[in-house]
Amino acid sequence: MGDITIKELAQKLGVSISTISKALSNSHEISAATREKVLAGVRKYKYTPNPNASSLRKKRSNTIAVIIPEVADSFFSQALKGIESIAQNVDYHVLIYLTYESFYKERMILNEIKSGRVDGVLMSISSETSNSHHITALRDRNIPIVFFDRVLEETETAKVVTDDFESSFKATEHLLERGCKHIAYLSTSRHLSINNDRRNGYLEALVKHNIDPSKHTVVQCSNHPEYNLGMVRKLLQQEERPDGIIASIEKLTSSIYDVCKELNISIPGQLKVITFSNLDIASILSPSLTTITQPAFEIGRTAAAILLKALQKKKLAIRNERIVIPSVLVKRGSTN
Amino acid sequence: MGDITIKELAQKLGVSISTISKALSNSHEISAATREKVLAGVRKYKYTPNPNASSLRKKRSNTIAVIIPEVADSFFSQALKGIESIAQNVDYHVLIYLTYESFYKERMILNEIKSGRVDGVLMSISSETSNSHHITALRDRNIPIVFFDRVLEETETAKVVTDDFESSFKATEHLLERGCKHIAYLSTSRHLSINNDRRNGYLEALVKHNIDPSKHTVVQCSNHPEYNLGMVRKLLQQEERPDGIIASIEKLTSSIYDVCKELNISIPGQLKVITFSNLDIASILSPSLTTITQPAFEIGRTAAAILLKALQKKKLAIRNERIVIPSVLVKRGSTN
DNA sequence: GGAAACTACGAAAACGTTTTCTTAGTATTT
């Protein structure tokens, strides 16, 4: 039993092809009686329109692409979940692509999808991405794109982000309140605007509280766990080691806890720690971890909603807006 | 600048449509000279074939669907990563669908994709799924399916799983070795074969070591965190409370740790804990968590490889085989 | 009561490819 085509169905029902097509799209040209007849036939013979034929003719695929650096990550997996939940509601399909933080892959992927496979794109850029030629190419083809979390500032479109600057600022102040004198910031890629926002929030808080600039420490981390572990170890082994850490990457948490155990540094006694993280088991770490928790699911939902709403309209134009959904600082044992 | 079609390109190059199509598929009917000319034109005008037209004609979409209950979960997100990595290599596209453990949604999704949108399906069934009518419908349409992790035993196709029975057996023996006398098993849905395998491994180990049947405790958990928390609390509040726990669901970890803190039960002193989990931060929990770690990424890769290899062949037939990739028991603080 | 508008449907064009069928020209065989 293969598929039944509209032609075969038309024959069985004794109506024309166009009648069926129109009936299924609730055209007013079709009388209630024949519409019913068609619907009955559709049910009886389990007819479903071929999506490729339909997309070809309609120039619309009912599919969006989600392009993210990584999925085995609490933020991105939750965001993806948010996106999928919206898409499912409006009968859109979701293609997933991972860039593994590679600009090269990101370009390849965008190139692959720019010819009618998708109606729109949701994207969080790779940490290597520094220019927007590949994005422009997409938009030239009239494929709208909405950024979430890791945005490309120079592109004029909707961007759904969290309040990175403020979160970081508050986190820093929280550490200062708890008595930290020397706070280090573990940064991610310098190309990412979220990283710069976070770093600036951190720096500004230090300045506001008159912290000696010699105590401003920004450690540049990478995508390589080994390298990062080394950096953390180096940081905590030095003479004037910090008494507070703000980590911009969730994956650094393990490194920090491990190094502290290795070097016999007590958390929060000798070192207080805050991480940008969405892990719900942060509370059962030892000690429980103070986090800046991003509204990942909500960010995904919002970005998807904006894109899909735009796609419903005839004249699709996405406003160049910035939607900020605040993170929350969850204070736990590691900053006690 | 919209897309350029094959027709327009043909005009510009002064060749026929079919020549271009053939040149691009390396047909021997095209001379080296014209092939070069065509390729140059393709580059110059940035021509990419429209995938819908191509799929329609070729009856092949170069797309697979991944259907899983959840993505914000360390196992599934890693498996998805494995799948995507294979698909990217062979230029296949990946549609993602979440069932949220709902049989109803699972059926809807399969119904949606069964008419040419995808060439094949990779799936881990929902915990509610108890029959395979919806799967049969897919296969009637000649769409192959490969199961991973949560398989439907009755369906004849490839299944990529881990050694649930053995893992559970070993985990139970590990607890017995560490002196546990009363071990409880926290189960997931009774419909899932992996759950039954794990439970049987647990039971068999108890029998082998002559544990009194009154000390066999299987707690049936659900998909509702609240409910599960209640069950765990009830379990640990009872008179004859267990001194060992094997949790079949990663998400139960938090509940167990929380309840222990609440009731002042020390891990591993009064209760030893093992969880089926892929969280890489299990090592920095307090105490660090002994886990049965599944080869999630490998499972995803393997399942994808089998499906995609089958799709390359003319006559697609997937052997009814069972591929077992072993989990590893990582002994840590919670069973010390 | 004739023109105009509307209703309900079918025929045919169109979407952009891939593939099959032809064909003109050249090379090979007998």
Place this chain on the structure above:
DNA sequence: AAATACTAAGAAAACGTTTTCGTAGTTTCC
């Protein structure tokens, strides 16, 4: 030298829809 096979290309059919266009038959309007 005629018959045959091969080469390289184009013309046209096909994939399964949606949409435009055309048209009988009916209703509405002066």
